[in-house]
Amino acid sequence: MEEHFRTCHLCEAMCGVQIEHEQGKIQSIRGDRQDPLSQGHVCPKAVALQDLQNDPDRVRRPLRRRGEGWEEISWELAFDEVANGLRDVRRRHGGDALAVYAGNPTVHNTGAMLMWPVFVKALGARQKFSATSVDQLPTMLAALKMYGHQLLIPVPDLDRSDYFLCIGANPAASKGSLMSAGDVMGRLQALQERGGKVVVIDPRRTETAEKADEHHFIRPGTDALLLAAMARTILVEGWAEPGRLRALAQGWERLLPALMPYTPEAVEAQVGIPAATQRRLAREFAQARAAIAYGRVGTCTQSLGGLSAWLLQVLNIITGNLDRPGGMMFTHPAIDPVGLGVQAGGFARFHSRVRQLPEFGGELPVSTLADEILTPGPGQIRALVTHAGNPVLSAPDGRRLDQALAGLDFMVAIDIYVNETSRHAHIILPPSGPLEHGHYDLVFNMLAVRNVARYSPPMLPLPAGARQDIDILFELSRRLAPARGLQKLAWRVAGRALDRYGMEGLLDLLLRTGPYGRPLPGWPRLLAQLQRFETLLPEGWRQLAWRRKLAHTALARTTPGPGLSLARLRQSVHGVDLGPLRTALPQRLCTADHCIDLVPCLYLDDLPRLQRKLQEPVAAPWLLIGRRHLRSNNSWMHNAQRLVKGPPRCTLLMHPADAEGRGWQEGQKLRVSSRVGAVEVSLQLSEAIMPGVVSLPHGYGHDRQGVHLTVAQHRPGVSFNDLSDAAELDTLSGTAVLNGIPVQIEAVEDKIPSIQ
Ligand SMILES: Nc1nc2c(c(=O)[nH]1)N[C@H]1C(S)=C(S)[C@@H](COP(=O)(O)OP(=O)(O)OC[C@H]3O[C@@H](n4cnc5c(=O)[nH]c(N)nc54)[C@H](O)[C@@H]3O)O[C@H]1N2
Numbered sequence: 001m002e003e004h005f006r007t008c009h010l011c012e013a014m015c016g017v018q019i020e021h022e023q024g025k026i027q028s029i030r031g032d033r034q035d036p037l038s039q040g041h042v043c044p045k046a047v048a049l050q051d052l053q054n055d056p057d058r059v060r061r062p063l064r065r066r067g068e069g070w071e072e073i074s075w076e077l078a079f080d081e082v083a084n085g086l087r088d089v090r091r092r093h094g095g096d097a098l099a100v101y102a103g104n105p106t107v108h109n110t111g112a113m114l115m116w117p118v119f120v121k122a123l124g125a126r127q128k129f130s131a132t133s134v135d136q137l138p139t140m141l142a143a144l145k146m147y148g149h150q151l152l153i154p155v156p157d158l159d160r161s162d163y164f165l166c167i168g169a170n171p172a173a174s175k176g177s178l179m180s181a182g183d184v185m186g187r188l189q190a191l192q193e194r195g196g197k198v199v200v201i202d203p204r205r206t207e208t209a210e211k212a213d214e215h216h217f218i219r220p221g222t223d224a225l226l227l228a229a230m231a232r233t234i235l236v237e238g239w240a241e242p243g244r245l246r247a248l249a250q251g252w253e254r255l256l257p258a259l260m261p262y263t264p265e266a267v268e269a270q271v272g273i274p275a276a277t278q279r280r281l282a283r284e285f286a287q288a289r290a291a292i293a294y295g296r297v298g299t300c301t302q303s304l305g306g307l308s309a310w311l312l313q314v315l316n317i318i319t320g321n322l323d324r325p326g327g328m329m330f331t332h333p334a335i336d337p338v339g340l341g342v343q344a345g346g347f348a349r350f351h352s353r354v355r356q357l358p359e360f361g362g363e364l365p366v367s368t369l370a371d372e373i374l375t376p377g378p379g380q381i382r383a384l385v386t387h388a389g390n391p392v393l394s395a396p397d398g399r400r401l402d403q404a405l406a407g408l409d410f411m412v413a414i415d416i417y418v419n420e421t422s423r424h425a426h427i428i429l430p431p432s433g434p435l436e437h438g439h440y441d442l443v444f445n446m447l448a449v450r451n452v453a454r455y456s457p458p459m460l461p462l463p464a465g466a467r468q469d470i471d472i473l474f475e476l477s478r479r480l481a482p483a484r485g486l487q488k489l490a491w492r493v494a495g496r497a498l499d500r501y502g503m504e505g506l507l508d509l510l511l512r513t514g515p516y517g518r519p520l521p522g523w524p525r526l527l528a529q530l531q532r533f534e535t536l537l538p539e540g541w542r543q544l545a546w547r548r549k550l551a552h553t554a555l556a557r558t559t560p561g562p563g564l565s566l567a568r569l570r571q572s573v574h575g576v577d578l579g580p581l582r583t584a585l586p587q588r589l590c591t592a593d594h595c596i597d598l599v600p601c602l603y604l605d606d607l608p609r610l611q612r613k614l615q616e617p618v619a620a621p622w623l624l625i626g627r628r629h630l631r632s633n634n635s636w637m638h639n640a641q642r643l644v645k646g647p648p649r650c651t652l653l654m655h656p657a658d659a660e661g662r663g664w665q666e667g668q669k670l671r672v673s674s675r676v677g678a679v680e681v682s683l684q685l686s687e688a689i690m691p692g693v694v695s696l697p698h699g700y701g702h703d704r705q706g707v708h709l710t711v712a713q714h715r716p717g718v719s720f721n722d723l724s725d726a727a728e729l730d731t732l733s734g735t736a737v738l739n740g741i742p743v744q745i746e747a748v749e750d751k752i753p754s755i756q
């Protein structure tokens with residue numbers, strides 16, 4: 001029996017797992033007690049690592065579409081066809097006709113994270129999309145505007161906090177987001193046992209709310225009003241104590257005037273929380289020794305997502321809780337993209353062709369992907385490459401996108417399944433299984449509640465004929481990069497280097513040159529030399545590794561770190577603890593003046609929408625919100641039998657009082673319709689949802705033709721995003737509205753329980 005230790009990459013929690021296997025045959029998967037972050041915690045999804053590895057439905061050889069079916073082809077042929085197909089579109093229509101979409105697992109895949117930007121550059125695709133604009137974009141935008149870098153996102157310092165105000169997040173199911181904490185619920189329990197308090201604000205009394213000290217229903221989409229009222233109350237009542245942040249932040253004089261109209265009494269009817277409760281929450285928050293105002297998906301993917309994300313930061317700043325132990329703190333990761341000078345981001349530097357929506361970090365809102373494919377004219381998208389994404393189920397108005405994808409000249413999916421999106425591809429390129437490649441969390445170490453570093457080697461050898469994501473993306477880049485003169489040589493050199501040193505070599509380089517690194521002897525000097533040859537390298541690589549900043553990091557290091565290198569991480573199989581979060585300001589600020597911009601103009605300019613929200617009539621039709629389940633993961637873990645067993649999960653949750661008046665009963669099939677579509681789904685009654693609000697999980701709807709997910713198709717469910725409207729955006733940021741969607745509901749067949 002052999003033991004293998006690794007980080008589970010399935011969600012953001014970064015749990016350490018211990019896998020027992022006999023020559024690759026898995027006997028058990030459990031939590032690694034010695035992991036410095038997760039300390040033995042795992043969730044039921046950890047066992048799915050095995051199911052994913054062994055799933056007979058997983059694609060293992062490149063597939064080429066042939067009529068209604070698929071044929072397996074060799075990698076060589078697949079690469080040729082992909083390169084030819086994409087080059088052909090590029091030649092005929094230019095880079096504007098090429099689009100890419102990176103899905104959520106891209107950021108959980110080390111090789112893909114390193115090579116995706118290189119690939120996109122080499123391809124010359126100008127229309128870039130990702131799951132960001134259906135997720136955390138508002139938070140990243142606030143980080144960019146206030147702290148100067150889209151990745152400079154403060155995370156909750158849970159272990160030293162006394163007060164956790166949780167708005168629009170359900171860590172009991174999601175295990176935490178923009179907050180990698182392993183056992184997040186254990187940490188919250190410890191907070192409560194220390195005498196601290198957890199308060200949840202959510203239109204549903206979630207599994208997190210059940211464990212909290214207090215829960216308040218909020219009307220979907222009104223968080224910005226509540227947050228404005230709380231911030232205003234704190235400022236007006238004289239409870240603001242920003243401490244050292246007063247001098248570090250600019251724009252104080254603009255803050256209170258902007259918030260003046262939003263008294264708790266004024267917002268009460270919209271928000272649905274009594275003014276007195278709002279005042280009490282504001283006071284408690286301000287007076288706690290160390291407090292955290294934390295919001296996630298529920299506050300981001302709604303019509304006032306941008307303002308909500310900003311106001312959450314404001315609440316932490318005016319109470320002195322930003323950059324303070326027990327509050328919201330910045331991390332110091334071992335591989336630090338901010339320190340490396342990886343693109344700080346940018347906003348609205350250009351706009352989308354059809355709807356004039358703003359770019360963010362070079363990407364356009366995925367809500368407009370279908371428009372860009374379907375609307376003729378110069379710049380129309382004709383070819384698409386998706387990586388680890390399923391926008392047909394994850395982006396708004398998925399049906400329209402479904403149709404749009406069917407009409408593309410050429411589509412490539414780099415994915416492990418034939419799912420609702422990849423079924424439209426002409427070629428599917430399948431990467432290796434989850435245990436067949438090494439892993440270092442480049443993204444979530446940046447968002448962890450404790451600084452840690454852990455490398456997971458491959459547990460299984462790469463099967464003959466299999467390719468990792470990084471290799472697929474590199475091979476495509478090599479073939480697609482404009483190859484002229486020296487550049488051609490540079491690609492060849494890079495290819496050789498990758499063959500020889502692999503992803504692990506690149507990781508070693510990044511670790512050694514990072515803030516805790518053990519530089520190679522003579523390394524700083526070598527880097528300085530290399531800079532001089534910068535121009536020889538293909539552009540993507542220039543950005544990735546040889547930036548001037550990188551050399552500076554190595555040269556300027558004054559304190560010897562623990563001497564991290566890949567070898568060191570390989571020895572420490574449970575990971576290396578780099579200690580609790582540390583204060584980081586002003587050093588880590590990336591704004592031009594090294595100050596926090598407390599009131600960026602773009603939020604002031606969006607206040608008229610907040611005003612309009614305040615004046616909106618409160619009586620609305622039904623409002624639809626989402627729901628995550630511990631045993632599911634977006635759209636793609638419904639093919640593991642042991643995760644999906646049990647009662648059906650794709651149900652419409654409704655308060656019994658709402659159903660009673662209409663004579664609707666549990667299990668009855670209801671038709672839910674919105675401006676863009678309709679679904680039929682069975683009713684589940686629960687007092688844990690706010691009256692007037694209904695909830696449906698996303699990521700279902702696996703009954704489409706051509707999908708090859710045997711287990712998932714058994715209980716396909718319906719897609720939430722057949723109801724969400726691509727026209728509805730947080731117009732400030734371009735983020736999709738996936739919560740608080742107005743819908744109509746009617747009975748389909750009277751009182752006949754559905755079989756789902
Ligand atoms: N098991 C599991 N874990 C996951 C995932 C998964 O699908 N399944 N997905 C992963 C991903 S990609 C992400 S981004 C994270 C997300 O992590 P979280 O954000 O913690 O997860 P959600 O369940 O989406 O939480 C959103 C909450 O907002 C509430 N809500 C809806 N509308 C509103 C509103 O208008 N205001 C307020 N205040 N609340 C509202 C919902 O009821 C819900 O409880 O989870 C990650 N982890």
Ligand SMILES: Nc1nc2c(c(=O)[nH]1)N[C@H]1C(S)=C(S)[C@@H](COP(=O)(O)OP(=O)(O)OC[C@H]3O[C@@H](n4cnc5c(=O)[nH]c(N)nc54)[C@H](O)[C@@H]3O)O[C@H]1N2
Pocket residue numbers: 102103104105109131134135136297387388389390391393394395414415416417419431469626627633634635636698699720721724738
């Ligand atoms: N209504 C509604 N819609 C939502 C949300 C919501 O709360 N409500 N949440 C949004 C959020 S937060 C997110 S992040 C998005 C997610 O949306 P997407 O990222 O578009 O979709 P996923 O469901 O994560 O699909 C992931 C795909 O990656 C593949 N895959 C898994 N691992 C790998 C790998 O290692 N390599 C490769 N190449 N492929 C892999 C899987 O087979 C699957 O096809 O959904 C968003 N959509």
Ligand code: SF4
Pocket residue numbers: 008009010011012013014015041042043044045046175182
């Ligand atoms: S909580 Fe997330 S990281 Fe931890 S075991 Fe479950 S899926 Fe894996």
Ligand SMILES: [Mo]
Pocket residue numbers: 104131135
């Ligand atoms: Mo997400």
